[in-house]
Amino acid sequence: MEEKRASKQCGGVLPFFIGVLASLVIGWWVFPQVIYSQKTQPIDFSHKVHVDGEGMDCESCHTFMEDGSFAGLPSNEKCAECHEDLLGESKAEETYVNEYLAKDVEVPWLVYQYQPDNVYFSHMAHKGFECTDCHPDVGNSDTLPTYYENRISGYSKQTMKMWQCERCHAEVGTSNACYVCHK
């Protein structure tokens, strides 16, 4: 009878708090590392070389069409305007020219911000914002950020969620009606 009482006192609420603590550790530290797989871009592309070295800006390669639609990532055709032959001595450029351009294969870039197909997003309508308001600031970086792919949803970790769109729309006074983004 004494032993049982002692056991009850010893345990008390400690196991409960141990459980809480373990969950918090797993939930906030382990889980975020487990749910995303890490991927690297096919080529170690340096934005900095192009921005600082060549004086280019975002729209030099990520262009708008005449009708306002956004051309997205540049294709080999665009890159070949300068890189038809090797310009420098970097390994990345050599890989690009030999493995992609020469073989007429487009680079399978991993895009950090692809939205689901049911989302209509116009870059032209958001032209007043800085690119870095939504995209990773890569203009001054020699390396590309690690791409974190959600193991469940398949989307990039940086993909903007709907609540983020809605919050910004609300803040700037733009309609949040469904049809604004879902056609």
Next chain:
Amino acid sequence: MGIDRRTFIQLVTGGVVGSLFTPVIWKSLDDAAIWSQNWPWIPRLKYGQITEQATLSKFGPSPCSLTVKSVGGSPYVVKGNVENEMSKGGVDAISAGGAQLLYSPSRVNGPMKKVADGKYESISWEEAEKMLSEKLSAVKGQAGKLAIVSGDATGTSSEVLSAFAAGMGSSDCYLMPGDEQAAAVALDNMGGSGQIGYDLDNSDFVLFIGADAMNSWGSVVRNQRVYSEMRPTGEDLKSVYVYAGPFLNSTASSSDKWIPVAPGTGAIFSLGLAYHMLNSGSSASASDFADFKTLVMSRFTPDKVEKAIGVAPGVMAGLAKQLMSASAPLVISGSEFGQGAGAVDIIAATALNMLLGRVGEKGGMKLLADLPLAVDSAVSRTELSSRDFAGYLAAVASDKVKAPEVLLAYEANPVYAMPQADTMAAAIAKVPFLVSFSTWMDETASKADLIMPNPHSFERFDDAQTPYGVGVAMLSACAPVTEPIYNGKSTIDVVLGVASGLGIDLGYESAEAVLQAKAEKAGADWDSLVGGAAFVSDSTESGSLKFAASVLSKAVAMPKGGEIALAPYAKLNVGSSTVAIPPLNCVTISKFELQGKDLFVQINGVTAKKLNVSEGSKVKLTGTGGECVARVHINEGVMNDVIAAPLGFGHTAWDVFSRGKGDNISKILTVGTEPGTGMAVWTSSFVSIA
């Protein structure tokens, strides 16, 4: 301290409670919800760089210059090319779905030969070309053994085909029927040369007689753009439009005035107007002016014209006065559905332009010079246009002409689209070896012994010169904007290769080389053309025209009256003679034209009462060579004793979007022969109703 049951439960409870304060549950649920929207079988968009390239589309009745937007090399939408004079930035209702048509279920995936039970077996291009070469080798040098029909009136491809036919010893190379045929025959009879054109852009008063400029006559999209420019919304109108025809079609409803005139009576209407002009002192310096004047003043008096076509003398006199008082009037005549009109319709309308002094003038009728031929041995465009394929097939049907041993059909669907369709299809069935070069599994391909699919417009080199109806000579061209999706091969390349094997030197080794040569000979820059620009030439033919009074005298007969006339009409959203209903356009079809599988024809209340039918009545329409089943829609926009009926339905091949929907009105058209010119005509088709 051991872990007993109580401790374990406390630990787990703590773990669960703790997890509520972490993102594990909420994030997992959110991601699972997103995952559930991305089942692997859901079609996914393709991502990649968005690009724009110029191209040409030939799905409609006239070529359309487009800009194709592609993502990652795959076309996904088209828009009009405003830089190109040929279609002035317009897009026709078929070409609008051009990117989607790349994936049409009707596309032929590769060369096929017919095997037992009418089924098809895929073969290699080598085998297909060998089969074709063997058949052609057996008939080479024998007149009447090879016939070719092309549905591409503007492409240099037709030059290659006509030159190949000539090399094979055949003179039976034809174009599918179109208004340009009547115009070519008319011009020949009037002593002119070149191609008739109309300067719509600079005319301040346009009278359309029959010609449905907004749907089927001439360069339709361009006509629409010119109309838009001349009549800008909310601004002063720069031009007046009047339409004379059997029902309130798109052109009539866009015009300032509609004058009901029965199908096939356009020449009488024109000559009735000529009476008032001559009476007002109009004249023209033509060798047979006196004969023309005598003919008109004796046979086309106001009372006779009113009796024949029901247009009051006051209306005719008023219209003639309007034409004479306009500073740049223009009269255009043609078929209400883009084919089957007689040469006399054009001759009579040209007579009006001559009396008005509008031939060769700005804003008037032009005689455009043909662009130089790229293939030396090809027949001229004028000659090719004037050849009469309907007359040829009718002669084969009635055994007046022996059926050819080999018939090649390029971008043409004669089994479906010819007038008196069943009769013409029976004539084609007599041909022992039918070859289809169609991109689609159309009615002709479905009957062919060998199918050698031409790539889709966006996958090939092509060009287009001076579509019928435009006011200046021009040339456009295009290069592929996407990699081929299926195993097609350019028909020009096929023909050049086969010709070479048969010892016929056409002077070129590839389609691209032929088209480049065409551009060079015309004085155009190939790169600019491929980039989307149109080459425009002001070159016109000189020489005066005559009235062809003797032809008019023989060919224009007053109608007997008392019959129900058929007024077919073509609407671009339901396809053309070469393309069936595009899948994207199904939702645009009016419930007054098709409901379920029932075709609707339109008559007015007076005619309905006369025929003892009412809204929705099911009727059987019988023509000379066939019959159609349809329901009735009462439309007061149709004149008395006329049935307006839409073309483009009743396909028996193609896909679920067009097969078995409605009936083919071409079956009940009646092909006759025009006195004076001998050409086949079918705008005066009458039907009986049961």
